[in-house]
Amino acid sequence: MNKTKILISILLIDFFIVMLWALTGNVSLTQALAMIQANPWSIAAIADLLFGLALMSIVVYYNEKKIKLRLLWIFSFFLLGNIGPAIYLLIHLREIKTKLQKP
Numbered sequence: 001m002n003k004t005k006i007l008i009s010i011l012l013i014d015f016f017i018v019m020l021w022a023l024t025g026n027v028s029l030t031q032a033l034a035m036i037q038a039n040p041w042s043i044a045a046i047a048d049l050l051f052g053l054a055l056m057s058i059v060v061y062y063n064e065k066k067i068k069l070r071l072l073w074i075f076s077f078f079l080l081g082n083i084g085p086a087i088y089l090l091i092h093l094r095e096i097k098t099k100l101q102k103p
Contacts, residue, residue, distance in 0.1 A: 011086065050078075053081070053082075053085070056077060060088065
């Protein structure tokens, strides 16, 4: 379990580094959005992200008992992208693993 949490932490740090790199680039957000709209593969990548976030939202729906926590986590996923699910997994990985191993 600790190895998995270490891996998730490394991936999260790597993602933050990529985000910082993107923020310091020479392209404004408006220019980037225009480039995304012009490229079908960019749209496909965003659809893939949204699909993954929706799948992770299903995990949260079944794992969280309180509706407010469910909504808060799911909202954070779509606000933060994959940062949200990474943090969720760091916090709840043991609990999810235990539930999955039940017969």
